[in-house]
Amino acid sequence: MKRMKKSIVKLEQVTKIYEGKVMHRALNRLDFEADQGEFIAIMGPSGSGKTTLLNIISTIDMPTYGRVIIDGIEPEALNSNELALFRRHNFGFVFQDINLLSSLTLEENIVLPLTLDGLPIAEMKKRVEQLAKQLSLKDILNRRPDELSGGQAQRTAVGRALIHKPKLILADEPTGNLDSNSAKEVLELLSVVNQTERTTIIMVTHDPIAASYCDRVLFIKDGEFFNEIYKDERRQTFFQRILNVLSLLGGNVHDLRML
Ligand SMILES: Nc1ncnc2c1ncn2[C@@H]1O[C@H](COP(=O)(O)OP(=O)(O)O)[C@@H](O)[C@H]1O
Numbered sequence: 001m002k003r004m005k006k007s008i009v010k011l012e013q014v015t016k017i018y019e020g021k022v023m024h025r026a027l028n029r030l031d032f033e034a035d036q037g038e039f040i041a042i043m044g045p046s047g048s049g050k051t052t053l054l055n056i057i058s059t060i061d062m063p064t065y066g067r068v069i070i071d072g073i074e075p076e077a078l079n080s081n082e083l084a085l086f087r088r089h090n091f092g093f094v095f096q097d098i099n100l101l102s103s104l105t106l107e108e109n110i111v112l113p114l115t116l117d118g119l120p121i122a123e124m125k126k127r128v129e130q131l132a133k134q135l136s137l138k139d140i141l142n143r144r145p146d147e148l149s150g151g152q153a154q155r156t157a158v159g160r161a162l163i164h165k166p167k168l169i170l171a172d173e174p175t176g177n178l179d180s181n182s183a184k185e186v187l188e189l190l191s192v193v194n195q196t197e198r199t200t201i202i203m204v205t206h207d208p209i210a211a212s213y214c215d216r217v218l219f220i221k222d223g224e225f226f227n228e229i230y231k232d233e234r235r236q237t238f239f240q241r242i243l244n245v246l247s248l249l250g251g252n253v254h255d256l257r258m259l
């Protein structure tokens with residue numbers, strides 16, 4: 001069956017220039033499109049503009065030139081209140097630094113974004129229970145962050161990013177601080193969410209293994225499009241193709257963490 005494609009992110013000729021003592025062009029005339037349900041990795045050497053790209057997609061930053069359309073909306077046309085609400089309703093964020101609130105339990109951390117929306121307690125409970133099952137955190141919801149493994153903590157952060165059912169998950173090096181087993185847990189979780197909920201995921205990563213979980217990898221270099229590859233059947237061959245492009249890309253390939 002042919003699936004209808006729906007564009008959820010569209011960047012047209014996006015340029016980002018940071019003004020400062022030295023002007024820096026972090027992105028240069030970049031085109032990028034993500035369809036609903038895609039799981040995309042963004043790779044490139046340090047300083048190539050990956051975080052800048054993610055910040056522009058997430059509307060945290062605006063481009064200097066070019067156009068951004070998220071789910072049919074141009075964020076630039078929204079005022080700051082509208083933008084904050086738009087962000088809160090549409091996006092879930094996962095970062096390298098996990099940033100759970102240490103005085104709250106896992107359950108309280110996960111539910112935090114919903115309390116902002118004033119949802120009924122019963123509805124919140126229901127959603128946490130569903131998610132906790134999916135995240136394999138059911139039995140430890142009353143623990144606090146300092147009683148968790150790295151993988152459990154990051155899975156909790158993924159839970160917090162998912163609790164309000166966002167259309168788009170934006171992740172910046174979500175496995176960057178995790179050991180290989182914990183990284184695998186988080187990546188498998190993201191894959192399941194992507195497949196079952198059709199949540200679009202855009203993930204910046206240095207790690208070719210992490211990228212091999214995605215459907216597509218976009219490589220950027222010096223703020224420009226470098227290459228793009230799609231997954232075929234097997235993750236192992238995709239992984240090999242990712243390594244091939246990374247070796248063409250040069251830069252910091254030597255400091256890749258080989259998991
Ligand atoms: N706020 C800023 N002001 C000035 N320069 C910046 C700022 N943020 C990033 N840069 C520069 O823009 C380039 C791209 O940065 P970034 O998007 O963080 O790259 P990456 O995430 O790929 O490492 C780098 O050269 C960085 O030094």
Ligand SMILES: [Mg+2]
Pocket residue numbers: 050051052
């Ligand atoms: Mg970065």
